[in-house]
Amino acid sequence: MHLAPLLAAGVPLLGWTTHSTALARRLATARRDPLTGLLTRDGFTTRAERLIRRHPERTTVLLIDLDDFKAVNDTHGHAAGDAVLTATARRLATWCGTDGIAARLGGDEFAAVVLDAEHRVPDLNDQLHHPVPFGTELLSVSASVGTSHPATLLLTEALSAADGQMYAAKPGARTARRR
Template identity: 60%
Template sequence: MEAHIAAALVPLLGWAVHGSVLTHRLAAARRDPLTGLHTRAGWTARAEHCIRRHPAAAVLLVDLDHFKTLNDTHGHAAGDAALIAVADRLRTWCGRNGTAGRLGGDEFVAVVRDMTTADLDALTTALHRPLNHAGMSLPLAASIGTCRVAELPVPALSDALAAADAAMYAAKGRSRRGTHPSH
């Protein structure tokens, strides 16, 4: 009788292992392999939850300035180091008040529960601190756009991202198409 029970348990064990592997792969897919930050999918789920629960929430969009130049001048290893540094600085700034993510390329995103307690000047300072890489001090700069969700007619993540994107490009001093606003 015990042999029959063991034979019945083998497929169940196989399914349990398979399920565990799939769960691990799904979790890994929601993390950026370079920076360890949440990818768009992982971050979006957390951001939507945060916006629903915290009326003072805000969404931030961060774009590295002159990243292509840094990458072309100092190499891809320096570019990767810059992305990792920005991710670490953004994650540290968010702390327990929010969640950071990497949308791709040199574009990062964050949601914070309460923008009134978040120090945006501290984030700006951190993101503009030079990066020590391979014995050199590389300049870093980033443009930040923010949107306080309470200021939207409807507290929707897509609208908050669009508003933060517009604010970020205004901070860069140009429109989405790359032209100066006065043109």
């Protein structure tokens, strides 16, 4: 048996396989926030739309924004802010469990799509108000949560509806929205 034909076919195949595996890993990494490990907006959108299509009557879309997050960074430094973000991400991911997906959309804004979650939202609210350990301190945190039920809405419309509810829930309920 001659090995030359096998090697001629096998070496390029091995190269393409290695290249594809590396590319797939890079794409997966790009869809994850490096600080929190949660999905980024792109990864979240794809998976959230799929979950909503499969279970439109059972899904709840949530938008979460940390209240006065800038004060944490200004008072305690960016390492403290990172601790708050990672604790929030961990709490949100744990709350979502296997019935949902969570994402960090950017800055101090998070989102989730979860099945059968309406009765559990108060528990998430409580968890997001627990202090975050940082060194020898406990950092006070709070978050505003907005929800939407996208049974007849697109994900973008559901996020917009949750955004309106979230801003209404903010301390002081500012009438002017940021953006």
